[in-house]
Amino acid sequence: MxxxxxxxxxxxxxxxxxxxxxxxxxxxxxxxxxxxxxxxxxxxxxxxxxxxxxxxxxxxxxxGEGDPFDDLPQTVLDELCIQYELDDIDRQIIDLYISLPKELRDKVKAYVLNKLKK
Missing domain, CATH: 1.10.260.40 (lambda repressor-like DNA-binding domains)
Incomplete structure (x- = not known):
């Protein structure tokens, strides 16, 4: 071929x-x-x-050697999941967080920071 x-x-x-x-x-x-x-x-x-x-x-x-497609991560999130051994739930949490509008992400960060200080 x-x-x-x-x-x-x-x-x-x-x-x-x-x-x-x-x-x-x-x-x-x-x-x-x-x-x-x-x-x-x-x-x-x-x-x-x-x-x-x-x-x-x-x-x-x-x-013409090997498989046509590489089995590589398709997104940065896929790469993070591999690098940090994240499971499907971890991935869903991160995906949900990054899909939030900035204002909502800021509120989530403030909430988490507040809980961490206690």
Missing amino acids: TQGERIREVRKALGLTLEKFGDKLGVKKNTLSALERGVNGLTDQMAKAICREYNVSYDYLIY
Whole structure:
């Protein structure tokens, strides 16, 4: 399988059109189409952008080795949960807190600080 075919496979696995896939990479659909068909070669810069934006394994994209997608955290919150061994409840608490409006977060902080002082 060529690099272009692997790009197409990744794009299809993500359920994206050429246009949608290219939007995140900052390229037009004709550019991606040319890459997928092997008309244009895959630059290292484009390969790294695809890997970064779509969590694709560089070794898979370039050499066809391993799994197409890296099993990496998708968000900073996912990374925190891994780093600090947080369970699902911890994650839900943090997610809830960060989704609150700033005024409400300030009230929660004041409440917690008040309880910690006692």
